[in-house]
Amino acid sequence: MDSLRLLSRSTNISRSKQRDSSHSLPSTGDARQPGLFSRGESPATTQNASRKRKRGANNGAASTDDGPMDFFASKHRTVTVTPPSTRRSLPTASREEHPTARSSNEAEIVRPGEPLLSLHERKAVLKDHKLKVTWVNPVSQPSKDRRKSKDGQKSTKALSQLSPRPLESFAALATRFSAPKKLMANITEQDFEVPTEVQMGALPLLLDPASTFSTDALDMEDHTIDTADGINLLTVAPTGSGKTLAFLIPLLHRLLVEKRGEARTEHRTSTIILAPTRELASQTVNEARKLARNSGLRITQMRKGMRFAAMGHKTDGTNDTAEEKDDSISIVKADIIVSTPGLLESALSHADNAGGLHHVRDLVLDEADVLLDPLFRDQTLKIWTSLSNPALRVSLWSATMGSNIEQLATATIAARRKLLSEQLGVAVPEAPLIRLVVGLKDSAVPNVQHKLTYAATEQGKLLGLRQLLNPATSAVGSDPSLRPPFLVFTQTIERAVALHAELLYDIPAEAGGIDRIAVLHADLSDTSRDSVMTRFRKGDIWVLITTDLLSRGVDFRGVNGVVNYDIPTSSAAYVHRIGRTGRAGRTGGIAVTLYSKEDIPYLKHVANVVAMSAKQEGKGAGIEQWLLDALPTLSKNEKQSLKKRGIESRTATGKQKDPKAARKSAISSKSGYDRRLENKRKGAIAGSQRMGQPGAISDAGEDSDFAGFD
Structure with a gap:
């Protein structure tokens, strides 16, 4: 069924114009080259694109059949795979090519194990993809830093700009970061091949910051960063660029590695993802479950009535209290919890519930600028500060991030570290806070x-x-x-x-x-x-x-x-x-x-x-x-x-x-005169209805026969 044909009956719009107008719509357009920013094409790609298509070949265009319209249905398309360095990236929730399209072009993919990129090459790749990585809280300045400002003093700004080695292929997750086989199988099943700009920059930072912050990445000779417990990350990337996958893969990677090493079977909450709306939380849970399929990990969306197990509580049900056995109360048994701030704060407000989150290692703030806005700020900060793990790492993600949000996040991290140091009596080390910006900060999507x-x-x-x-x-x-x-x-x-x-x-x-x-x-x-x-x-x-x-x-x-x-x-x-x-x-x-x-x-x-x-x-x-x-x-x-x-x-x-x-300002197609007449009539009807009520005062007089409108 053609919607435009139905909606434009009795018009002179030709079928050719109708087809042209729908050629590049997001609901029917080809997503084979969906990168946000332009990248160079290889000569082979240009040659293949200019070849004449055979009659009857599937070119990825929208079907013109008169069947039921499904704007969001998956469309299987065959694409030509080009090397990751010359091909645009494919976003997290939009890969629609046929899974078998990869097999015939396997040799064209640049596999991990290629020579390490030099500092100049890394900078060129980051610049080409409009990635900017900045070290927000440099701990100290190297003693041999020869870079000096105009007044002869050593410059601390030389430390801020970083050039980490980007991830140019999802296949590199297996050998470069030793990603678990189950995780790689799920990534392959969803047909993810080439990371988007934000994934290209964020995944190496979160998966293995120690190798990412090499000496030449910092362009320093004697400066080291303590990244044994990970980093805090603040990411600003355009809408629809794949931020969800960028923070889910490192979380699942760490959980699977820990689960394999500890050989544990119980589900211990170690990750919390906060989202401002229920719809976004539900979407995040669905994407996480796709990546964690057949892995044994449990991802749960927080709902009303859910509670956390108290400290020392076993998740096998052997020591459930009478309150926990109540059907109206559900004890959360999950590795990853996705929630809105209000629901999670409500669950933590009950006695002994905060103790159930002492294992939380990662806190993800999706749409962080809203979560730290006055509407959700108190709830978010209460949850953040209630997590008592000294090794807690925080990542903030959004398409818009003002300087006030960054300052609040930096201050909260510092205040929490100071409080934990006083409580434990031992200085809690400061983790690096890295800012990753894709494109122009706080700008609209360019396409x-x-x-x-x-x-x-x-x-x-x-x-x-x-x-x-x-x-x-x-x-x-x-x-x-x-x-x-x-x-x-x-x-x-x-x-x-x-x-x-x-x-x-x-x-x-x-x-x-x-x-x-x-x-x-x-x-x-x-x-x-x-x-x-x-x-x-x-x-x-x-x-x-x-x-x-x-x-x-x-x-x-x-x-x-x-x-x-x-x-x-x-x-x-x-x-x-x-x-x-x-x-x-x-x-x-x-x-x-x-x-x-x-x-x-x-x-x-x-x-x-x-x-x-x-x-x-x-x-x-x-x-x-x-x-x-x-x-x-x-x-x-x-x-x-x-x-x-x-x-x-x-x-x-x-x-x-x-x-x-x-x-x-009222939304109405009626004129002001018509609305006044309607309001007068409504008022007259309401007045006539009150006339029949006991104690009502009539203005019609004792001899009036008016009994109101029917």
């Missing part, structure tokens, strides 16, 4: 087309969204149009529900009608949220209206676009919203931001991100300079207020302060 559309009023925004929904009223030109499936973001839950009610019948019945559009927000039950997520991933839902609940980390491979019906409250929010499309380097994604006259004072942070993204992609300014100059710049207090409350007239508080402005 998405950005559009800023002025709609003047709230009714204009609704009309603009309807035009995006209906290609029959959209001009067919050089710019690609927005095609389903796509996400629509609103500022509040109330506005998401209202917008869903307005658009419920905009999709024709022939195309699925009301079943093709849905709303997702935090007020829905867990079962309803899971159902909506499943239907959207299957392709049953084409338009999903939501809040910022889904703007963080959730991976939808086939989302063709994102519509910001309400402008995001910060530049970071914009980066994460539009990051739901263009995943894994897929091109053709569109990000449309509708803004009204009321939004103009708050639009500059969005325009700046768009301009930076275009600059990173080499497309010029990306936005007219006159618009950047004309948009007002917010003060620091105004930015904080916008980030905390959004546009005030669209909130419940704004309705009380300025009812007139709130009425103008």
